[in-house]
Amino acid sequence: MKLLEDKIMAEGLALSDSVLKVDSFINHQVDPVLMQEIGRDFAEHFKDAGITKVLTIESSGIAPAVSAAFFLGVPMIILKKQTSKILNENFIQTNITSFTKGTSYELTLSANYVGKGDTVLIIDDFLANGEAAMGAIRLATKAGAKIAGVGILIEKSFQKGRQRILDAGYDVYSQARVAKLGEGLIEFVREDD
Amino acid sequence: MKLLEDKIMAEGLALSDSVLKVDSFINHQVDPVLMQEIGRDFAEHFKDAGITKVLTIESSGIAPAVSAAFFLGVPMIILKKQTSKILNENFIQTNITSFTKGTSYELTLSANYVGKGDTVLIIDDFLANGEAAMGAIRLATKAGAKIAGVGILIEKSFQKGRQRILDAGYDVYSQARVAKLGEGLIEFVREDD
Numbered sequence: 001m002k003l004l005e006d007k008i009m010a011e012g013l014a015l016s017d018s019v020l021k022v023d024s025f026i027n028h029q030v031d032p033v034l035m036q037e038i039g040r041d042f043a044e045h046f047k048d049a050g051i052t053k054v055l056t057i058e059s060s061g062i063a064p065a066v067s068a069a070f071f072l073g074v075p076m077i078i079l080k081k082q083t084s085k086i087l088n089e090n091f092i093q094t095n096i097t098s099f100t101k102g103t104s105y106e107l108t109l110s111a112n113y114v115g116k117g118d119t120v121l122i123i124d125d126f127l128a129n130g131e132a133a134m135g136a137i138r139l140a141t142k143a144g145a146k147i148a149g150v151g152i153l154i155e156k157s158f159q160k161g162r163q164r165i166l167d168a169g170y171d172v173y174s175q176a177r178v179a180k181l182g183e184g185l186i187e188f189v190r191e192d193d
Numbered sequence: 194m195k196l197l198e199d200k201i202m203a204e205g206l207a208l209s210d211s212v213l214k215v216d217s218f219i220n221h222q223v224d225p226v227l228m229q230e231i232g233r234d235f236a237e238h239f240k241d242a243g244i245t246k247v248l249t250i251e252s253s254g255i256a257p258a259v260s261a262a263f264f265l266g267v268p269m270i271i272l273k274k275q276t277s278k279i280l281n282e283n284f285i286q287t288n289i290t291s292f293t294k295g296t297s298y299e300l301t302l303s304a305n306y307v308g309k310g311d312t313v314l315i316i317d318d319f320l321a322n323g324e325a326a327m328g329a330i331r332l333a334t335k336a337g338a339k340i341a342g343v344g345i346l347i348e349k350s351f352q353k354g355r356q357r358i359l360d361a362g363y364d365v366y367s368q369a370r371v372a373k374l375g376e377g378l379i380e381f382v383r384e385d386d
Binding site for chain 1 (some may be wrong): 209211216217218220221222225226228229250251253255259260262263267268269270271273303305306338
């Protein structure tokens, strides 16, 4: 998605060979016009997938996910990061460990909102090793839903997340695919790669 | 705002004299069409306030806040809940203690995104005792910004938050004002009260 790649080139901060900060338009300050276009682009890409719910993980995925849900004409669900297990049959949980951040949490979904008969699109801001996305897939699958695919704003294509999701049999659509990062260096995967 | 009051009457769950669950359209599942109308309503209400940034606290405020920011034509900022103090002069923090939830966190803002010359609208989903809203006001004030007001989706008018914010000299606009809650009972503040 050219609009997002242009924004990353203009405002993204490559701090090392693995860290890309996009705090000025996605993660801390949020550009609402960009979010609208991002949502429109996801909706266009997945328009024939029969999606009934858009799922995202709090909190940076919420702004793009609510826009995608708006254009798809379906509800959005915020998967919560709980610090502890909930002993209630109405909640479904799965443990996520982020190696990059050194954190662990229980990704949580109420069975009231996703179930058999649902086809879900999972949206997240970043795809690196795929821990969060694979967790969201596990959770939605536990709930009985079909997975239409995973929509990502920024994919670190040099990490294993994309391949893990593809290997598990799911579609991944990333709006910006970063091939290489370095201090002050950002390179995208070219279309013909 | 009639649309929100109608939705609360149709889907809100009053569990006690203080707990109102709106998990089916605001806090867990999110209705994107309602979020758009909520944002449009905030933008209309604050259109002459000279707002340059919309601030919200992660994560239930993000969906309505990004919509308000879109209609106001300004960026949105997500105030982060950090568990610890950040020792970096570029970050501004203030401690928030939620008595209802029994939690405490450092509300965090990067000085890169809000400063002198900014006039901010603070948006949050619920207003109860006003701890979060007053914290967001402190944070934006520390950053040098002017406060245009506080925009709330659901105000528990029987708690002290609204009066605290008014007493501190700030405007509060709540789209739905709940006068009374009980098991299965929801009453709104009438316009002529």
